Each structure stands twice: as C-alpha cells, then as structure tokens.
Amino acid sequence: MDDLDTWLAESYPRAFRTACLVLHSAADAEDAVQDAFLRVWRFRDAIPPGDGRRAWLYRVVVNACLSRARGDKRWAQREPEERLASLPAQADPQRDAETAALATCMAAALARLPEHLRIPVVLRYYSGLAEREIALAIQRRPGTVKSRLAEARRRLADDAALSEWNELEVAR
Amino acid sequence: VITEELIERGLGAAAEEYDVPPGAVDRLAAQLAPPQRGPRSWTHLSRRTWLAAAAAAIVAAVAVPLALGGGGSGTNSHGLTAAPLPPEKSATSGFAPATTGSGTAATAGGAGGSAGTVNSGAVPLASVPQYRAAKLVPAPSTNRVIKTGELDLQVPRGRVGVTLDRLSGLAGTEGGYVASSHSTQGDGAPYGSVTLRVPVARFERTVAVARTYGSKVLSLETTGTDVTAKYVDLNARISALQATRKTYLAILGRATTIGETLEVEQQITDVQTQIEQLQGQRNVLANHSAMSTLTVTVDQRLLTPVRHTGHRNGFVRAVDRSVSRFVRGVEAIVGALGPIVLVLLLVGLTALVARFGYRRLRRGLV
DSSP: OHHHHHHHHHHHHHHHHHHHHHHSOHHHHHHHHHHHHHHHHHTGGGOOSTTHHHHHHHHHHHHHHHHHHHHOGGGGGOOOOGGGGOOOOOSOHHHHHHHHHHHHHHHHHHHHSOHHHHHHHHHHHTSOOOHHHHHHHHTOOHHHHHHHHHHHHHHHHHOHHHHHHHHHHHHO | OOOHHHHHHHHHHHHHTSOOOTTHHHHHHHHHSOOOOOSOOGGGOOHHHHHHHHHHHHHHHHHHHHHHHOOTTSBOTTSOBOOOOOOOOOOTTSOOOTTOOOSSOOOTTOTTOOOEETTSSOOOGGGOHHHHHTTSSOOOSSOOEEEEEEEEEEEOTTOHHHHHHHHHHHHHHTTOEEEEEEEEOSSSOOEEEEEEEEEGGGHHHHHHHHHTTSSEEEEEEEEEEEOHHHHHHHHHHHHHHHHHHHHHHHHHHHOOSHHHHHHHHHHHHHHHHHHHHHHHHHHHHHHHHHEEEEEEEEEEOOOOOOOOOOOOOHHHHHHHHHHHHHHHHHHHHHHHHHHHHHHHHHHHHHHHHHHHHHHHHHHHHO
C-alpha cells in the first residue's frame, strides 16, 4: 500500500482545491477530503487499476462534498469566501491585480452555477479530468457530461463580469 | 462563447487562493502509513486475530453461565437429567399457571431454552423447588407470559354503543387502556370492536367481567405464551455483547494508526448493532408480557332475514323471459363465430394453395 499512500498524498492538494471550488469553504473542503481519503483507504481493494483510479478518487471526493453540502442547509446561499479578494503582494502588481479580479469573478460566477453544472466544470477545467472520467466520477453518461459542460459554458458566457474578461481575452 | 482557456485560468486562479492546510499531507500520509514492524504487541494484532479473540470472548460469556446454571437441553452441569414431567392440563380460560412452559429449563444463560405456549409442555426445572433449592437452576426473577384473547359478544338491539363504552371503561378500571376501537352504524346491523390492553395480572378478571356485558358469548379464545426463557436469554446475550463492546473500546484507546482505529471501530459498530437489535426484541417482549391484549367484538342480535316474495305479474315475467332469451341468443352467436372463422381461414388457405398450384401447373404446360 506504499504506492497508494504516495498517490493519495500527491493527489491531496488538487483534490482539496477541487473540493474548495465545489463547497466555497476551505474548512468544509478539508473535512470532506479527509473523509474521502479515509474512505478510499478503507475500500482500497475496490480501487480500479490503471487510469480509472483517478476518476474513482474524484468520485469519492465529489460524493463526500455532496454529503457535506446537503447536510449544511446554508450551503446553497453561501457566498465565496471574502479572502479571495485579497491577494498577497507579488512581483508583478499589474498581473496580480488581474489574476485577483479574474479569480473573484470566476468564484462568483461559479457560485451562481447549480451544483449539477458546477461539479463537471470544476472537474474538467480545474482537475483536468476527461469527459469519460467525469462521467465515471459523477455516475452519469458521457453524453450527459458533454451537455452539462456546454450548458455551464453558456451560463458562464452570460455572466456580465466574465463576458468582459472574455472580450478582453479575445482582443488579446 | 467563453473560451476554455479563460475558464481554466479563472478556476486555477480561484483555486490557488485556497491554501492547502499546512501539514495536512504529512498528517494524512502518517495516518495512512502501515504500522511499523516493531516488537509485536497486542495492539498490533491482525484483524483475523481480533475477530477470533472477540468470538472466543462471546463464546466464553455465553458458555460460562450455561455451565454454571445448567443447559437448556435438560442436563445440568452436575449430570442430573431433567425427568420429563407430565404436561399440565390447560385451564378452561386457556391459561395454565404462569410457571408452565416448554420442557427446557429457563436459565440465566439459557441459549437452549425456548419459549413455549403454556397450554402444553412440561414444567421447567426452574419451577421445581428441589432443583431451585440446590441452586442447580437459577430462578428467573419474574415469569413473563404474553396473554392475548378474543371475545365475541352478542348484545340486544341498540346496545352496541353502550357495550363498547362499558368495555372502554373496564380497561380504565383494570389499570389499562384502549388500544383501538371502531364501530359501524350503517344500514346493516351495528357492529363494533375494541382492543383493550390491561396488565397481565388482571387479564383473567377482565375477560370474566367483559363476558358479562353481552347477552350471549359467541366465542372466546385466549392464548398464553411463556417467554421467560427467551427474555432471560436476550438479557444474557446483551450482557455478553456489552462486555465485548467494552473490551473493544479499551482496545480503541490504544490504537495508534488509522488502520487499527478503523478496524476496531468496525467491530464496535457490528457489536453495537447486535446489541440494539437484541434490546429491541427485549423491549417488545417486555411490553407484550407486561400488558395483555383482549379484543372484544360486539354484534347486535341478528334479525331473521325476510325473504322477498313479492308477486310478479305476467307482463314483468314476459319481459324477463325476453331479456333472458336475448342474452342467450347473443351468447349463441358469439359461440358460433369461432368455428365459422376457423372454417373461413381453412377455405382461404386452400384457395391460395390451389391457385398457386394451378399457376405452376399452367406454366409447366406452357
């Protein structure tokens, strides 16, 4: 199981931030990922071999997030944490300011997405899962994942703040 | 259309704002690491060893009381065989004395003891004074008998409601309550029933009083089941499992890795589930043996049915006959349609075959 421990330790940061994007809360995300990883370890015999194990891990993480979110009735109204707006000073103030603004806009837009659209978007564009892996992770067909991603992109494009960013990006 | 690159960049920026908890990865790795192969101590035993130890503890907890108190098979630890005693005759009301039961002894660890109805079976060892005096069989603290009865009363016309009210009052007088009650006052004869729950000790008296409320007792059926042995057995098993759970909790306090913790927790969960199931069964037994159930059905005296013998004139009879013949005619037509359809099918098939053969023959001639 050394290989499993190493893999879990390497996967922790990305899984943690995935949970943060889904739950908008670092504390809840930490608990959810902790639960998920313990569950993965407990049912380690059920981990599929090969490439399927990444999708399996995110499936457990997503389920842990959903369990935590549905147990917290305030979650639906929760806003992204305020500390997103404050960034540590770095070498390039101009770029830092842009990144901070983009992060704030994206977090707000993400929070407005419904749960069934938010999770595929985070898994695809942050966690880097392929559509087939997302389908395994959320227990839906690949066609459903594709349509949900398209719908999520459409809604993000309709977001006023993000559309300005998009125009700026296209102009560049 | 928003670009995927912008979504990736935005999500990456938003995610980077969440700092990974310092030391979380190390803590997780330490928790998931397999236990160190140091000197083998009793807290580092394998899961199989834990299971074997738990099974041995449970067996010992059940076997020791059995060995000390005598088994349910009729042979005690001193080699004395319980001689089968003649079964007691059941009482008229359906109840034998509460000490009667099945032919096996009710012991503190009586896993082999089984509950039996009080109407049949031999006297258990626990009720034989010399055995109890010799302490070969521990006497149960209280005998537990589930008593139920069904009484069907007939009352004069217009007395159903009053009788139901009196029965409800009887339940309160005897220290019980009305579990359910219903009555119908439709076009037919009024009818009602009431289910009384009264203390077991007052069951016979309640039945005796209730049967005086009717003008006639149509039926009376009472049953009793001695569940003392089963109740004592449940108590013993619960005690044994609680001891096992206590042991596991002590082991849990010494667990050092997450693997050990999870394994011991799983064992505790299993034991706790068994305890709760047994406690539920014990509660049901305690409830049913504390309060007996008597269902009383109250019927009004049946009236002699009046046969309708009205005179029918010739015209009505003719119409009836006509309708009857019409129906019979329709039935005959429908019945005849089946063979006709079959014949038509056969004729059609024959015609097709003949036509096909004729054409082949004609082509052959040409």
